[in-house]
Amino acid sequence: MSEPQGRGGDTPLLEVRNLTVHHGQLRALDQISLQVFAGEVYAIIGANGAGKSTLLRTIAGLHHPTEGSIRFDGKDINKLRPERRATGGIVMVPEGRRLFGSLTVEENLQVGATYARKGPWTIERVYEIFDWMAQRRSQRTAQLSGGEQQSVAIGRALVANPRVLLLDELSLGLAPVIVQRIYAMLPQILATGLTVLLVEQDVSQALRVASHIQCLLEGRTTLEGRPSDVTPEQVEAAYFGLGPQAGPGTEEGYGTTEGPGTTEGPGTEEGYGTTEGPGTTEGPGTEEGYGKGTTAEYGTPGSPPAGGPGGYGGAGSPPVSGVGLGGVAPSGEEQLLWSGSTTSSRGS
Amino acid sequence: MVWVNDIIQGILTGGLYALFACGLSLMFGVMKVVNLAHGDLAVVGGYVALGVITVTHVPVLWSFLIVVPIMAAGGYVLQRTLIQAALDRGVLTTLIVTFGLSVVIENALLQFVNANSHSLGVGNAIITGSFSLGSQIQIAYLLVLIFAVAVVVLLGLQYFLSASRYGRMIRAVADDKEAAQLSGIDYRHVFGIAAAIAFGTVALAGIGYGMYSQFAPTTGTDTILLFAFAAVVIGGLGSLWGTLLGGVVLGVAQQIGSQINVSDQVLAGYLVFLLVLVLRPQGLTTRRAQS
Numbered sequence: 251m252s253e254p255q256g257r258g259g260d261t262p263l264l265e266v267r268n269l270t271v272h273h274g275q276l277r278a279l280d281q282i283s284l285q286v287f288a289g290e291v292y293a294i295i296g297a298n299g300a301g302k303s304t305l306l307r308t309i310a311g312l313h314h315p316t317e318g319s320i321r322f323d324g325k326d327i328n329k330l331r332p333e334r335r336a337t338g339g340i341v342m343v344p345e346g347r348r349l350f351g352s353l354t355v356e357e358n359l360q361v362g363a364t365y366a367r368k369g370p371w372t373i374e375r376v377y378e379i380f381d382w383m384a385q386r387r388s389q390r391t392a393q394l395s396g397g398e399q400q401s402v403a404i405g406r407a408l409v410a411n412p413r414v415l416l417l418d419e420l421s422l423g424l425a426p427v428i429v430q431r432i433y434a435m436l437p438q439i440l441a442t443g444l445t446v447l448l449v450e451q452d453v454s455q456a457l458r459v460a461s462h463i464q465c466l467l468e469g470r471t472t473l474e475g476r477p478s479d480v481t482p483e484q485v486e487a488a489y490f491g492l493g494p495q496a497g498p499g500t501e502e503g504y505g506t507t508e509g510p511g512t513t514e515g516p517g518t519e520e521g522y523g524t525t526e527g528p529g530t531t532e533g534p535g536t537e538e539g540y541g542k543g544t545t546a547e548y549g550t551p552g553s554p555p556a557g558g559p560g561g562y563g564g565a566g567s568p569p570v571s572g573v574g575l576g577g578v579a580p581s582g583e584e585q586l587l588w589s590g591s592t593t594s595s596r597g598s
Numbered sequence: 599m600v601w602v603n604d605i606i607q608g609i610l611t612g613g614l615y616a617l618f619a620c621g622l623s624l625m626f627g628v629m630k631v632v633n634l635a636h637g638d639l640a641v642v643g644g645y646v647a648l649g650v651i652t653v654t655h656v657p658v659l660w661s662f663l664i665v666v667p668i669m670a671a672g673g674y675v676l677q678r679t680l681i682q683a684a685l686d687r688g689v690l691t692t693l694i695v696t697f698g699l700s701v702v703i704e705n706a707l708l709q710f711v712n713a714n715s716h717s718l719g720v721g722n723a724i725i726t727g728s729f730s731l732g733s734q735i736q737i738a739y740l741l742v743l744i745f746a747v748a749v750v751v752l753l754g755l756q757y758f759l760s761a762s763r764y765g766r767m768i769r770a771v772a773d774d775k776e777a778a779q780l781s782g783i784d785y786r787h788v789f790g791i792a793a794a795i796a797f798g799t800v801a802l803a804g805i806g807y808g809m810y811s812q813f814a815p816t817t818g819t820d821t822i823l824l825f826a827f828a829a830v831v832i833g834g835l836g837s838l839w840g841t842l843l844g845g846v847v848l849g850v851a852q853q854i855g856s857q858i859n860v861s862d863q864v865l866a867g868y869l870v871f872l873l874v875l876v877l878r879p880q881g882l883t884t885r886r887a888q889s
Contacts, residue, residue, distance in 0.1 A: 310780060336782035348777040350770045361770045364763065365782035410782060 261324060263288045263445055264309070264340070264414050269318035271301075271308050278304040280469040281318070286414065286462075291436070291446045293460035295453050297489060300466040302449040303345050306418045309447070310342040311335045322414070337365045339413035345422060345449075347403040349391040355402055356387040362406035369411025370442045376405035379438055397428035404432070408439065415439070417448035421455060433459055453485060467491045603735045604857050608850030610737070612829075613745030614810060615845030617803035618822055619829035620752060620838060621796030627836035628772045628792040631681060631692045635700040636800060637823030642703060643669050643804025644813045648716055658719035662805055666798045673797025674790040681793065682786055700819060707815035718808035725809045744806045748845075751799055752838055758795075759838075768792055828871040834881020843882055847874075 262285035271279040279301045286292045294302045307313050309320055311332035320327050327335055336342075350358050359373045377384040380401045386394070391402055400420060407415060421429040429452065436459055440446065450456040456463060457477045465473040465488040473480060473488030486492065622636045633639075646668055647661045656664065684695035719725040728738040759765035767788050771778045775785040807813060807822065825848065833844025848867045855866020874882065 312776060312779070331784070332776075332779040333782050333784045336780055341782075342780050344777060344780060348774050348780075350773040350777065352773055353766070353769055357766055357769075360763075361766055361778070361783070362781045364767060406781065 260287075262286055262321075263323060264447065265321040266305075266309065267319045267321070269305070269308060269320065270316050271304055271313050272316050273304070273313075278469055279308070279315075282466070282469070282471060283318075284464055284471075284474075286445060286447050288413075288445050289440075289443070291440065291448065291459055291461045293456040293463045294447070294449045294466060295451070295456045295463055295485075295489065296466035296472075298451065299468070301469040302451075302466055303418055304469075305466070306342060306416050306447070306449050307344075309335075310340060310416055333365075336410060336412075337367070339367060339411075340416065341407045341410045341412035341414075342416035343400075343403050343407045343418060343420070345418040347396075347399045349399055349402055349406070351392040352390065354388050354390055355383060355394070358391055358402055358406050359409050363409040366409055367411040367413075371408045371411045373405075373409055376408055379435060380405060396424050397432065400424060400428075400432055401435075404435070404439075412444065414445045414447055417446060419449055419451065421450060421452045429455060453489060457485070465489055599732070599734045600857060601854070604853040605850055606731075606735060606737065607741070608853035609846050610741035610745045611849035611852070612842065612844075612846030613741070613748035614803065614806055615825050615829040615848050616748045616842040617744065617751065617799060617806060617845075618826035619833070619841035619845055620748075620755065621799040621803075622826045623830045623833075623836060623838065623841050624755070624792055624799075625796045626830070628768055629677075629681075629685065629789045630689050631685065631696065633796070634693065634696040634823065635703060635818075636696075636796075636826055637821070638700045638703040638818035639669070639797060640800045640804035640807060640822045641707070641813050641815065641818040643801035644716070644718065644808040645707065645711060646801070647718055647805045647808060651718070658722055658809065659724065661718075662802055665805060666801045669801035670794040670798040674794040676797075677790045677793030678786060682789065685789075700823075704815050704818065711815065713814060715812040715814040716808065717812035718805060722809075740806075740809055744810065747802060747806065748842060751802065752842055755795070755799075755838055764788070764791055825867070828867060830881075832871055832874045832882060834883040837881065837883045840881055840883040847882070 264284075264286040266282060266284045269279055269282045270277065282301070282305060284292070284294075294305060296302050304313060308315055311327075311330060311334075315328070322335070322338065322340060327338070327340075330338070350361060353361065356373065359376060363373060377387075382398070383401065383405065386398075391399055394402065404417075404420075420432055424432070433455060436446070448456070448460075460477055463473075463475065463477055463480070463485075464471055465485065467488065468491070472491065473484055618637075618640060622633060625631045625633050625636075643665060647658075647665045650656065650664045650668075651658060651661050654664065680695060680699070681692060684692040724743070725740050726738075727740075728736050730736050757765075759769060767778070767783055768791065770781070771783065771785045771788045778785050778788070803822075804813070807817075828848050829841055829844035831844065832847050833840025833842070847870060851870040852863045852867040855869075856863035858866070
C-alpha cells in the first residue's frame with residue numbers, strides 16, 4: 251500500500267510505521283503503517299484474525315512490536331508502558347469490555363478517572379450521555395447487559411479524557427440494534443475534540459462513521475482511503491482477499507465450502523441492493539455462494555439468505571459511491587453471523 | 599463449663615490465626631501469589647520486634663509502631679523485585695520463589711541469629727496477665743487484645759479496600775490488571791501496596807505470636823504457615839472476614855481437640871480443615887466469586 255496521503259495537512263496525531271508484531275511464531279501484523287490525524291474517525295476493518303485487535307493492542311502498549319515504530323504527538327512511544335500511554339492520552343476500550351466485574355458502575359468510572367488528564371469528560375458528563383447509568387451507578391457491572399456494559403466501558407475510557415480513543419470491536423457480542431445505538435453516541439463524543447481509532451468487523455457500520463478506513467487481511471493492509479473514495483467491490487475484495495475475478499476467490503469466502511451448492515437461491519447481489527429480501531432466483535456468483543454458505547451454517551434452510559441480513563446491510567447505511575451496497579452488504583451480514591456466534595462462545 | 603471455656607479460648611485464638619491468614623489471603627486475592635514464605639515473615643516480624651526493642655527500648659506493646667512500617671516497606675520492595683519477577687514468569691513460578699524465600703529466611707535466621715526460642719514481653723502484666731469469669735474460665739488479656747487487634751485490622755482493611763482510592767485500585771487490579779493498565783494504573787505499584795499491607799499484618803501477627811507463645815527460626819513453616827493456610831481455606835480464599843471465621847473455627851477445633859486429648863490439639867484443627875476441604879472446598883464464606 252502506498253503511503254497515506256496527508257489529510258490534515260499537518261503532522262498526524264498518531265503515526266504507526268512499518269509495524270510488525272508476532273504472536274509466538276505467527277506474524278500477526280506485517281509492516282502496517284497508518285496515520286491518524288486529529289479529529290478523525292479512523293476505522294480498521296477486516297475479517298476475524300486479520301490482525302485488527304493486535305494492531306490496537308500494540309498501539310495501547312499491550313503487545314510489543316518486533317519491528318516498526320509508534321509515534322504519538324510527534325514522540326516515539328514504543329518504549330512506554332501501557333499505563334503511561336493511557337495517562338498520556340491513548341485510551342482503549344478493550345475487546346469484550348473488560349470491566350471490573352466486582353466493582354460498581356460508578357467505581358468503574360472512578361477507576362477510569364484515577365489518573366485522568368484534564369479535559370471535558372467527567373463522571374457526571376458520562377451520566378448525561380448515558381442517561382440510564384446514574385440510576386444504576388451502585389450496581390455491579392456483572393449484573394448489566396452487554397450493551398450497558400459496553401457503555402460503561404466507553405464511559406470508563408472517556409473519563410480519562412483521552413486524546414485518541416481506541417475502540418476495539420464495539421459490536422462484538424451485541425445485538426445490531428444495540429450496536430446502532432452505541433454508534434449513535436459517537437458524534438456526541440467526537441464533539442468534545444476526540445480522535446477515534448476503531449476496529450470493526452461490521453463493515454457497513456465502519457463505513458458509516460469513519461472518515462478514513464483501512465482494511466487488513468492476514469496482517470497486511472489491503473485497502474486504504476476515505477469511504478467515499480473506495481468502491482464496495484474494492485472493500486469486498488480487500489476484506490476477503492478476493493482477486494479481481496471474484497470466482498477463484500470463492501474458496502476463501504466464508505461458509506462457501508459448507509454451502510450445498512451455488513446453483514440455486516437468490517442472487518445475493520440483487521438481494522442486498524434492494525433492501526427487501528428475496529430477489530431473483532438465480533445468478534451464481536461469489537456473493538451468492540457466500541450467502542448460501544451462511545444459510546447452511548445457520549441451519550435455516552428455506553429462508554432466502556438475502557432476507558433478513560440483506561435488509562440489515564442495506565438499511566440505514568448510505569450507499570457507497572452510489573453503487574448500492576452490493577459488495578459491502580455481505581460483510582454486514584457476516585457481522586450478524588459472527589455477533590451471534592461470538593456471543594455464545596464468549597458467554598457474555 | 600469446660601466446653602464454654604474451650605470455645606471462648608478457641609474463638610480468641612482465632613483472632614491470632616486471622617491475623618496470620620489475612621495477609622496470605624490478600625496476596626492471593628490480589629496477585630494470585632500463594633506466599634509460602636508467609637509464616638517465616640511472621641517470624642521475621644518477631645525477630646525485628648526483638649531487635650527494635652533491644653535497640654530502642656520501646657515498650658513491647660508499642661513496638662509494632664516501628665516494626666509494621668519496616669515490614670511493610672520490606673514487603674513493597676520484595677514484591678516489586680523478587681515476587682514481580684517471578685510473576686512475570688508465570689504464577690506457578692511464584693510458588694517456587696516464595697518456597698525458596700522461605701528456605702532462605704529460615705537458614706539466614708539460623709545462621710545469623712541462633713536456633714533458640716524467643717518470646718516477647720515476658721513479665722509484662724498485660725501480656726502475661728489474665729482475668730477470671732466464674733470459677734473455671736481464665737481469660738488472658740493478651741488473647742483479648744490480639745482478637746481486638748484482628749477485628750480492628752480487618753475492619754480497617756475492609757474500609758480501605760471499599761472506600762479509598764487505592765483500595766478501589768487494588769480491587770480493580772485484582773479483577774483485571776490489563777484493563778487497569780488501560781486506565782493508567784501501574785498494577786506493579788498496586789501489587790506492591792497490597793504486599794506492603796500483607797507484610798504489615800503478618801508483622802503484627804508475628805509480634806502477637808511472640809507474646810502469646812515463643813518462636814524460633816523454624817516456627818514459620820512448622821506452625822504459622824500451616825495454621826494460616828488452614829484458616830484461609832476454612833474461611834474461603836480471597837475473603838477477608840472469612841479468615842476470621844476460619845481462624846475461629848480452627849481455634850475452637852484445636853481447643854476441643856486438646857480437651858479430648860492434649861496431643862490431639864493440632865490434629866483436631868486439621869481434621870476440621872480436611873472436612874471443610876471435602877464438604878465445602880470453596881470455604882465457609884463465599885462472599886466474592888473468584889474471577
